[in-house]
Amino acid sequence: MTKRRDNHCLDSKKQHQPDLHNQPHDKHEQACCSDINECSCHGETCIHSKACITRVPIFNHLDDEQLDEIISTTRTAHFKKGDIIYHAGQESDSLYIVSKGRIRIYRLSESGREQLLRILQPGDFTGELALFRRSVHESFAEAMVDTDVCMIVRDDLEKFLMQYPTIALRILNEFSNRLDESEKQAARVATERVETRIALYLLECMENQGTGMEITLPMTRKDLASYLGTTPETISRKLAELETLGYIRQMTSRKIQILDMDGLMIS
Amino acid sequence: MTKRRDNHCLDSKKQHQPDLHNQPHDKHEQACCSDINECSCHGETCIHSKACITRVPIFNHLDDEQLDEIISTTRTAHFKKGDIIYHAGQESDSLYIVSKGRIRIYRLSESGREQLLRILQPGDFTGELALFRRSVHESFAEAMVDTDVCMIVRDDLEKFLMQYPTIALRILNEFSNRLDESEKQAARVATERVETRIALYLLECMENQGTGMEITLPMTRKDLASYLGTTPETISRKLAELETLGYIRQMTSRKIQILDMDGLMIS
DNA sequence: CGACAGGTTGACCGTTATCAAAGATCGTGG
DNA sequence: CCACGATCTTTGATAACGGTCAACCTGTCG
Secondary structure, eight states, X not given: XXXXXXXXXXXXXXXXXXXXXXXXXXXXXXXXXXXXXXXXXXXXXXXXXXXXXXXXXXXXXXXXXXXXXXXXXXXXXXXXXXXXXXXXXXXXXXXXXXXXXXXXXXXXXXXXXXXXXXEEOTTOEXXXXXXXXXXXXXXXXXXXSSEEEEEEEHHHHHHHHHHOHHHHHHHHHHHHHHHHHHHHHHHHHHHSOHXXXXXXXXXXXXXXXXXXXXXXXXXXXXXXXXXXXXXXXXXXXXXXXXXXXXXXXXXXXXXXXXSOHHHHHHO | OOOOSSOOTTOOOTTTOTTSOOSOOOSOOSSSSTTSSOOOOSSSEEEOOHHHHHHSTTTTTSOHHHHHHHHTTOEEEEXXXXXXXXXXXXXXXXXXXXXXXXXEEEEEOTTSOEEEEEEEOTTOEEOHHHHHHTSBOOSEEEESSSEEEEEEEHHHHHHHHXXXXXXXXXXXXXXXXXXXXXXXXXXXXXXXXXXXXHHHHHHXXXXXXXXXXXXXXXXXXHHHHHHHTSOHHHHHHHHHHHHHTTSEEESSSSEEEESOHHHHHTO
């Protein structure tokens, strides 16, 4: 049962968007909707964006006519760094597709502590949970940098799903992946020690980034801790430990070289 | 953000199957396929079961003709207590719908420890993960008692999904619920102390069972520990502690009376 | 009535959270 | 371009939470 193949590293999507944005996703990149057709957005919403819809995996198999139909029902919105796109308890009525930027999806547990669930990159979507249950959001979505999203409201989406069942299959596929990720993550947090979780995370990053032995962590220690169910201090310490053991080498706080994959695996 | 409403307690499905089986789900109930039309199964598989398909939430909105069409593609199988229905790494090609019995779904983490994900009751289905990803199972399914399942193979299911898109919507809805459960569970294991997780679990049981202040745990300490990411010993200790605090009263090891809901909530 | 699985309790100690403070890094504005 | 402040990261000291191992109960079933 060795299965180093799915994985995600919260930073996945190399497969979806092979070369969408080459610029580093930092903040305040420039204008919004950079590679989107219409562009005047920064107040609240701008008008439909073609590039977004045509590229996302759940729609990109449709033909032009169908795409146009979907695009015509789409709204685009811009969010500034730190903006909350939706929050738990809020009623939901749209699917959000990331066109540009990065979105943090997290939950607050009963005790008020936050757990990071995933980070959305261009091409990823969210909002589904509440959408298909006709219910409220359970999680929070926060723009990590200035971000553009395309939105499809529930009724339109349902219409398309009835009309083009292949879309549903794509979404089912995406849900399956996410469910797998989530269950895997739950199982790890429940059964592995922190050091192991970190090691596994590093290995997943390596596989997803495809940049050889050097990986770039897509987030801060705090977020990583939140994702892995630990604290920033412990992350620091365990990484230092893995370095002492000669398994990794920390170039900067975000750049890490994997020196001994096998060592990591048994950590 | 108080949301005591979804929940499951691993023992959900009161909503799906209001009065399906009144007999306690114990072991060796009697013959198999008790309330199923055909009944000669015990060797390996028996032939199509109508009752199963017509009752499950993902199909029960269809009309008779459509149901018959689905039923005709269905196979039924019987598993004895302890049988493995599928295991991680195995290639998947069917959806399993529980007709009678109980199925444990669990994962093994990298270190070989087991985490219980959920327990399926009649009307629940599984196998989706691998189905929609055209991939292998990530989890194990084990019959907890003698159980009957209906199976639909992938190609048939896909055909129906294309033909009756409402089925896809139902499945999307089910996936959303499961994803919510899984994320919630991950967040809890990652952020709450064991005592809190146990308390929350008890509260969910109460809401789902609708039996007033007295709940019946649907599993052993070992399984509960596996589900909550802890050990049987710790479960014992924490329950004893909650009892000392006057929040609960343990009648037998499976029957627990909730004495102070508010107390539990702040645990 | 005895055996066995399941459950409880105790002693111990390892892992990891917490609190505190010092060091690094990054973005901003002068 | 540099300096400042804010934020992120590291490191240390300490303690508690919960896991482990072992022994002892308890209830269930043959």
